[in-house]
Amino acid sequence: MNEAQLGEDVLTFRAADTFTVASDTKSLLFRMFEEPGKYEFVAIHLGRGEQWLSSRLYVFATMLQRMKSLRCIVILGVGADTESQFIGATTPDKIRWGLATIEP
Numbered sequence: 001m002n003e004a005q006l007g008e009d010v011l012t013f014r015a016a017d018t019f020t021v022a023s024d025t026k027s028l029l030f031r032m033f034e035e036p037g038k039y040e041f042v043a044i045h046l047g048r049g050e051q052w053l054s055s056r057l058y059v060f061a062t063m064l065q066r067m068k069s070l071r072c073i074v075i076l077g078v079g080a081d082t083e084s085q086f087i088g089a090t091t092p093d094k095i096r097w098g099l100a101t102i103e104p
Contacts, residue, residue: 033067041072046087048078058099065092 042064046052064070070092079085 033063038069039064040070041074041089042070043074043076045076045084054099054103058096061092061095 044052044057061070061073072089073092073095074089075087076084077087
């Protein structure tokens with residue numbers, strides 16, 4: 001399967017203030033969407049829940065699905081004994097609708 005690789009610019013996008021996104025990461029982030037090819041899945045590490053702003057996760061899921069045909073989002077978090085633990089896998093649609101119902 002073809003995984004979307006998250007670069008440092010995307011990791012900055014996940015929680016950066018709007019000024020940082022506009023000046024530093026926007027062009028780098030959008031280069032990822034302009035590259036040819038499709039991504040079947042992406043692994044999103046939520047840490048302890050503070051790694052991503054929900055609005056950024058919503059936008060990212062939407063853009064990857066529409067522009068790169070993303071089919072699956074693998075959710076990782078911090079486990080009791082490990083820094084990276086599998087939490088679950090879902091579709092971009094379910095991520096978007098789940099976030100929309102929690103934070104309309």
